[in-house]
Amino acid sequence: MIETVTVVPSALLLLPEYAGRDDAGADLRGAAVELLRDLAGRSVVLVVGGDREPRSTKPAVGRRVGQLLLRLAGVAAADVVEVPWDAPLEVCRTLGEALAAAPGELDLLVVADGSARRGEKAPGHLDERALPFDEGLVAALASADAAGLLALDPALAADLLVQGRAPLQVAAAAMGGAAYRPVRVEASDPFGVLYVLARLERGGS
Amino acid sequence: MRFRLGRREYDENARLVMAIVNRTPDSFYDKGLTWAEDAALDRVRQVVAEGADLVDIGGIKAAPGVEIDAAEEMRRVVGFVETVRSEFPDLVISVDTWRSEVARAVCAAGADLINDAWGGADPALPEVAAEFGVALVCTHTGGVTPRTRPHRIEYDDVVADVVRSLTEQAERAVSLGVERERVLIDPAHDFGKNSWHSLEVTRRLDELTGLGWPVLVSLSNKDFVGEALGRAVGERLLGTLATTAVSAWLGAHVYRVHEVTETREVLDMVSVIAGTLPPMRTTRGLA
Numbered sequence: 001m002i003e004t005v006t007v008v009p010s011a012l013l014l015l016p017e018y019a020g021r022d023d024a025g026a027d028l029r030g031a032a033v034e035l036l037r038d039l040a041g042r043s044v045v046l047v048v049g050g051d052r053e054p055r056s057t058k059p060a061v062g063r064r065v066g067q068l069l070l071r072l073a074g075v076a077a078a079d080v081v082e083v084p085w086d087a088p089l090e091v092c093r094t095l096g097e098a099l100a101a102a103p104g105e106l107d108l109l110v111v112a113d114g115s116a117r118r119g120e121k122a123p124g125h126l127d128e129r130a131l132p133f134d135e136g137l138v139a140a141l142a143s144a145d146a147a148g149l150l151a152l153d154p155a156l157a158a159d160l161l162v163q164g165r166a167p168l169q170v171a172a173a174a175m176g177g178a179a180y181r182p183v184r185v186e187a188s189d190p191f192g193v194l195y196v197l198a199r200l201e202r203g204g205s
Numbered sequence: 206m207r208f209r210l211g212r213r214e215y216d217e218n219a220r221l222v223m224a225i226v227n228r229t230p231d232s233f234y235d236k237g238l239t240w241a242e243d244a245a246l247d248r249v250r251q252v253v254a255e256g257a258d259l260v261d262i263g264g265i266k267a268a269p270g271v272e273i274d275a276a277e278e279m280r281r282v283v284g285f286v287e288t289v290r291s292e293f294p295d296l297v298i299s300v301d302t303w304r305s306e307v308a309r310a311v312c313a314a315g316a317d318l319i320n321d322a323w324g325g326a327d328p329a330l331p332e333v334a335a336e337f338g339v340a341l342v343c344t345h346t347g348g349v350t351p352r353t354r355p356h357r358i359e360y361d362d363v364v365a366d367v368v369r370s371l372t373e374q375a376e377r378a379v380s381l382g383v384e385r386e387r388v389l390i391d392p393a394h395d396f397g398k399n400s401w402h403s404l405e406v407t408r409r410l411d412e413l414t415g416l417g418w419p420v421l422v423s424l425s426n427k428d429f430v431g432e433a434l435g436r437a438v439g440e441r442l443l444g445t446l447a448t449t450a451v452s453a454w455l456g457a458h459v460y461r462v463h464e465v466t467e468t469r470e471v472l473d474m475v476s477v478i479a480g481t482l483p484p485m486r487t488t489r490g491l492a
Contacts, residue, residue, distance in 0.1 A: 013491035022486040116492070123492055191492030 002100060002174045003202050004107045006039070007141065008032040008069055009195035010049070010062040010163050011113070028188075028195060029069070035184070035197055036073035039107055043078045044070065045099060047167045048111045049085040062111035062167070070109065077109070086158050087166040089150065096173025110171045112164020114138070114187075114194025115157075122192025124161040133160055134194045137168070138187045141198045144180035146172040164196075179204050208419040208458070209386045210259060210340050211297040211317035215419070218481035220453055220472040223259045223299060223461040224252035225425065228281040232266040233438060234426050234463055242285060249289050253296060255465040261320055262286060262311075263301035267396075269352050275306050283310045290315030299342075303351050305329035312337035320461075322393065322423075323351040325374050335382030342389045342421055343374035347397030355397050363402040364409045367392045368416065375418055389459060391421040395428050403429035407448060414456030423461040424448045446471050454479070 009032065012018050013025035023029075048062030058064070060082060070077050081095055099106060114137050115130035116123045122130075133156060140148030149172035157165035183199040206217040215221065226248050230237040239245040249260055264281035265273045273281075282300055289298055299318035300311040303326045308319045317339050321330050324346035334341040345367040347358055360366045371390040379385050392413055394403040406413075407424075414420050424430065430444040431437060446467055449460055453475035462468045476482035 011492055013488055018487060018491050020484040020486040021482075024486050024488045024491075123490070191488055193492045 001105055001178070001202070002108055002171075003042070003105045004039075005110060005171050005175065005180070005198075005200040006035060006108065007110045007112055007164075007168070007171075007196050007198040008035065008066070009113050009193075009197070010065050010111045011191075011193065011195065012061055012065075014065050015068060028190075029072070031186075031197055032069050033072045035199060036069055036075055036109065039070075039073065039075045039109070042075075042107045043104060044075055044107045044109055046070070046077045046080040046109050046111065047099075047170050048080065048082050049163055049165075049167045050082055052085050052161065052163060062163070066109055066111040078106075081167075081170060083166045083170050085163055085166055086154065089154060089169060092166050092169035093150075093173040096170045097176070099170070099174040100176050106174075108171050108174060110164070110167050112167045112196070114160075114162055114164060114189075114196065116161035116163070116193040118189050118194060119192040122189075124192075127160055129156065130160045130194075133157070133162070134187070137162075137164075137194070138185065138196065141196065141200070142182050142185045144175075144182050144200045146175040146177075146180070175200075178202055206417055206419070207386055208340075208389065209384070212295070213297060214386075215458070217456070217458070218476070218479075219419075219458050220476055221258035221459045222256060222465055222468050222472065223261050223421070223459050224248075224255075224257035224465050225461060225463050226252070226260050226262045227266070228262060228264045228285055229266045231270055232263075233268055242288070245285060246288060246292070249293070249296075252465045253293060256469040257465045259297035259299055259318065259459075260289065261299040261301050261461055262289070262316075263320075264307075265302070265352070267322060267352065269354065275304050278302065278304065278307050279310050282307065283314050286311045286314040286316050299340075303327050303330065305333050308333040309336075312339055318342065318387075318389075320391075320421075322346075322391075322396070324348065324370065324393070324396070325377075326351050331378040331381040331383050334378065334387070338384065338387075340387035340389060341378050341383050342391050343371055343378060344391040344393040344396065345370045346393055349397045355395075355399060358397055358399070358402075360402065363398065363405055364412050367406060368412060371413070371418070372416065388418060389421045390416070390418045391423060394422065394424055398429075400429035400432040403427070404433065407451060410452055410455040410457060414458075419458040420456065421459040421461060422449075422452045422457045424452065425462040425464070442467065450475055
């Protein structure tokens with residue numbers, strides 16, 4: 001059974017090795033770490049997407065960011081589930097249902113972003129469809145709506161450079177039909193990419 | 206390699222800006238702009254705000270001109286050093302003088318560094334630095350008399366002469382009691398050198414930075430820059446900054462300059478390229 005689902009961003013600028021003297025990721029990293037602290041001692045499974053444009057032999061950015069944030073929060077990851085960033089919905093469902101069927105109580109840490117096409121200065125430039133897509137994604141989290149997350153369109157998400165669609169759908173499938181309530185959902189896009197900090201807990205609202 | 210100026214300690218990656226503050230009515234570049242004490246103090250405030258690591262206060266222009274005796278030189282700089290010291294307790298203060306009696310007076314007034322621009326013309330200068338525990342800059346002038354221009358000087362190998370002279374002066378300073386970590390060497394571009402010499406010293410600066418002493422370079426708006434580009438005084442900033450970048454890449458540590466903001470930016474850029482200073486802020490491709 002999945003006890004909690006936590007969502008954090010997947011930006012490379014969260015990794016200290018990419019920080020300048022003025023650390024552009026400091027605030028976001030700090031907020032994400034704070035969100036994770038209460039997971040200490042729990043059985044945390046990291047759910048991440050593969051890289052969209054891999055050029056190196058390094059582990060996926062989402063995996064490294066998730067592991068860093070957990071380490072900074074003093075939390076150990078019991079396991080990691082990595083799904084291709086553009087995995088079909090059925091692949092996500094299968095992975096999520098396996099998590100749901102695992103023995104014991106699990107807490108999921110999903111490293112996932114919305115669109116990277118939210119403005120003319122955004123990494124993927126502006127796509128007018130990005131804002132409504134992201135609104136749907138955030139609304140689904142804000143209402144702990146697993147079905148809403150599973151309804152996100154993989155093809156549109158790919159067009160919009162959404163790094164988090166597949167891992168979010170793994171988590172949504174793991175939530176299954178159980179009731180969850182949103183504890184915290186915050187969205188921001190300081191660089192034209194939708195970042196989400198969110199926590200859902202099992203139980204009625 | 207580590208070195209010390211005042212209470213500060215630096216390593217081999219340091220690239221420090223030493224701002225020129227002239228208490229002279231006739232220096233070649235500023236032509237008396239900071240001759241008045243309040244103007245000079247404003248200059249100190251400005252260069253500190255611009256990021257200078259130290260100031261170099263001088264009471265006599267380098268070029269030939271009206272003779273300034275030690276008493277007049279002291280009138281120009283000693284009280285001013287006291288004033289600067291009281292307003293900026295932590296600022297590293299250098300004084301540009303070749304005279305040991307002037308050096309003694311400014312050290313008593315709070316100077317941290319004696320910048321002997323004339324190659325040890327006064328052999329007692331290191332003893333003063335030793336007595337006060339301050340730093341000393343040793344310079345290469347080819348042995349010319351202070352305030353004379355080089356005329357028809359040739360070297361078999363100018364860099365070899367620089368290395369020999371500076372090594373001798375630095376070791377002598379240490380033998381007289383100056384702390385090894387407070388001895389700097391300066392090839393002194395344009396001093397006892399034609400432009401071919403200064404350019405060769407610049408090109409081969411790594412032979413100096415490899416000696417293990419911190420290296421000071423004084424390039425700012427000098428004639429070798431002007432002759433390299435065909436530029437008059439007042440038109441040499443870009444040439445100076447290009448020379449600064451090359452010198453920084455070759456490992457010089459202290460840069461004696463008129464233009465602090467521009468120099469600081471060039472040095473920071475070189476440090477960032479060299480990987481010894483992180484970039485200011487990075488988000489490109491990382492969001």
